[in-house]
Amino acid sequence: MKKILLVVALAASLAAQQQQKKANRPSKEAGDDKRGYIDTPQLPNQKWKVHDAARSRPRKVTPGLPLLSEAPPSDAVVLFNGKDLSRWVSVPRGGEPRDPTWKVANGEIEIVPRTGRLVTKEKFGDCQLHVEWLIPREAPGAGQGRGNSGVELMMRYEIQVLESFENVTYADGQAASIYGQWPPLVNSSRPQGDWNVYDIFFEAPRFEGEKLVKPGYVTVVHNGVMVHHHKEILGRAIHRRVATYAPHAAEEPLSLQDHGYPIRYRNIWIRRLGQYDQP
Ligand code: MG
Secondary structure (H helix, E strand, O other): OHHHHHHHHHHHHHHHHHHHHHHHOOOHHHEEOOOEEOOOOEOOOOOOEOOEOOOOOOOEOOOOOOOOOOOOOOOOEEEEOOOOOOOEEEEOOOOOOEOOOOEEEOOEEEOOOOOOEEEEEEEEOOEEEEEEEEOOOOOOOOHHHOOOEEEEEOOOEEEEEOOOOOOOOOHHHOOOOEOOOEOOOOEOOOOOOOOEEEEEEEEOOEEEOOEEEEOOEEEEEEOOEEEEEEEEOOOOOOOOOOOOOOOOOOOEEEEEOOOOOOOEEEEEEEEEOOOOOOO
């Protein structure tokens, strides 16, 4: 009898969860991930709503070529040197960390979809980060569904990775956007199948106890073109809602998002940023 009650309770809770999910799902009229949305909340101190359909897409800039695959400086922590994932663990959604199953071949990492994001064993705060990424030429899909991944600073603050040379999505969700907050200043994406380079300069947020005392800031150079200049981060990246902060440690791991697409990464290194006049 107890077992039956338990099963009934579980089924009811599952049904409630699904209904909640349905309620969060926008109607067709509210938009989609190609057009953007008209029913999302207002972004603080901006003219726009989250993923605003009316927000213009950044103009295109062709990066200067060739892009060099920059070698790490001597004080960098080399997170991926083309050989192995020894500095990473894989963390499936809601699961425990385990050895990564993403593929390594030809000096590149390839995401194995739905195996969980790749998370550094080491933690970082303020940093300079270099990451190269590629959406395979044959990758299908549209909107947020074309080569979606992301560079997740402190596992929370996402610089979007997406095919954005031709593929159209809402402005604050295209490649190099601070996801759901700021589009890049310009779109300097390279064609699908070519390597893209991010150089990211990040100031971690500061908390005193539960209180945010300084937000995070980020500067992003995409293929040699500055696309964010010391831009304030509103909080943890989130779909269709306004990002907010929740307190966390001064240093947290870096992660690469598993959004279900087999995109590739290479040449990943990071430098901790110190203070002036402190050896
Ligand atoms: Mg993403």
